[in-house]
Amino acid sequence: MKKIGIADTTFARYDMYSSAEDELNSQGTGFVIERYTVPGIKDLPIACQKLIGKGCDIVLALGMPGPEDIDKRCADQASRAILDVEIKHDVHILEVFVHEDEAGDLTELGELADKRTREHALNAYDLLYRPERLEKMAGTGQREGHPDVEYIRR
């Protein structure tokens, strides 16, 4: 039995957690989910660490940075600290950030958040249970949330 951690925020404008939970459950069984909700994006690194402290084998960090410059800087700092937590504990944390200005309106933003979260939940599942699936897709222009891009065949 594996444990998958999901950290999310009250700052986000979409319930990304439910997308991740639903996608994970659609992929298979053999895991339990542990959730940890924090106020904002800068609280995600410590939330991820606390989930690892509870025995999570992999963690999804879900956040939606705002459109202002200060929001971008906060997101960058959170990203950097998430990397620190990964390295400290040798555990994968998949950062799923959806920037508000990636979408034209609130509906589009919700669709993007749902899609990106699901695709990264799938990545988490693959890293945990079937890494050979990722190896087969190496160098093929995979994108999460947006359409995959053209790649160069050898």
Next chain:
Amino acid sequence: MKKIGIADTTFARYDMYSSAEDELNSQGTGFVIERYTVPGIKDLPIACQKLIGKGCDIVLALGMPGPEDIDKRCADQASRAILDVEIKHDVHILEVFVHEDEAGDLTELGELADKRTREHALNAYDLLYRPERLEKMAGTGQREGHPDVEYIRR
């Protein structure tokens, strides 16, 4: 009995500490507050660490960066180091920064500082005593100091 740390600065133009103390006391009992005042925003990370060293279960880092580019850079560095302290000690530090150029005049700045500090004091209380309250608000566009924003209902 829990201990809540509050770090603040002589650089700030508003007594954010009293807002935090008042809000915490209005939420409940069962905690004591430990305070540590330092000169400027870059002294907050070490102040937070010293509060953790004194047994604080959670810390509020209160600061008011000035409007110049150098002030922004200092605030960014303080933020980054606060994240380091959180990860090192596995303790939440809620950063409450109020940027001088977020408000039109000094009165507005004071109101913003009071409101943001209170809302983060409430977040600290929730993280400590009722995390389920945060989980219920996940993905609902909560903002501290400013009005909450519209969110996407599933």
Next chain:
Amino acid sequence: MKKIGIADTTFARYDMYSSAEDELNSQGTGFVIERYTVPGIKDLPIACQKLIGKGCDIVLALGMPGPEDIDKRCADQASRAILDVEIKHDVHILEVFVHEDEAGDLTELGELADKRTREHALNAYDLLYRPERLEKMAGTGQREGHPDVEYIRR
């Protein structure tokens, strides 16, 4: 028998792994290759650490950042965390990043990715088996992927 780690991504638009493997095999024997594929560039630092955990004596981190500003920032953060992993474990990790906007079209991008990967695979081989070769080339304007540049003779 030495072990060479290669981390790559599904985000990349070219199979850089095969270039590295082919080049290494063309240089000599006495090593095995361990591979680890992750979704994106920010997952490379932890992938490198996991390869080091499996006993790799040196690691190649292969990635292709996109052309947007956010892609550049992600790449910078990945670079920084790769440096952290190197220092933590005292193991060389050669970062092989090919930025999408370094090339005019997809074909050119593939050629650049192939060439840079090969030249860094050669660097890895030299660091491991013949460091005196690097010492002889010190200060001679070596470039990976692009033509070497003129240098100042003493």
Next chain:
Amino acid sequence: MKKIGIADTTFARYDMYSSAEDELNSQGTGFVIERYTVPGIKDLPIACQKLIGKGCDIVLALGMPGPEDIDKRCADQASRAILDVEIKHDVHILEVFVHEDEAGDLTELGELADKRTREHALNAYDLLYRPERLEKMAGTGQREGHPDVEYIRR
């Protein structure tokens, strides 16, 4: 008997050390000063650490970054590493940086450097011997080197 460390540079254009020493001696007794001079601003973090290694209870890091973009970047990196040293050793390091472009001419620059250094030397003394003095000034817009600013009375 406490020990106060002072790190300074040959790059600076003013003897900040003497200002710090003079101010500290004017505040009281019961301490000795340990000095460490390094070439440039990026050497200050390791200088501070070496002073802490010699038993300093608090450290002043005195530097004068040049006016170019590269100088700013160097100063930012030094600042960041000074924060690391503080957190690693749980010792306050007061950063006293005077940027060359803060003043109109060399005389003004010297006056600013003298004033800022003295005010931070006083901060160091307060942190060490009378922290209650800082607590009383919390939120009152204190500035070092420049005139204090207006603050919001509750």
Next chain:
Amino acid sequence: MKKIGIADTTFARYDMYSSAEDELNSQGTGFVIERYTVPGIKDLPIACQKLIGKGCDIVLALGMPGPEDIDKRCADQASRAILDVEIKHDVHILEVFVHEDEAGDLTELGELADKRTREHALNAYDLLYRPERLEKMAGTGQREGHPDVEYIRR
């Protein structure tokens, strides 16, 4: 007998190592030099750490970043990681970076690289054998590679 480490790169366009070696030998005896050549500037931090691992008492990190924005960012990351290595091991590493766009042509670049390297080699020697020499020059506007600047006499 002391050991001085020198890390350099194949990316550089000038043999900075020979300038450092020649200058050190002209200052005195009682030390041996250990050299470590790596491909690029981002490999310098790990190279410095490996030199420290071989017992070096001080290290010179010699590099020549290119003129592009990506080169500047790489240099910044290398600088930051060099600071990390210094702090981790409590050993001075003098960063000697010569940016390609500091000089008008290749000849001038070579002269600048030679001069800066020699002046930092002298700094390394002073830190190791005669720190009082640096203390006497504190606050006197020393510049490495370029002419020293005017300073403010007390």
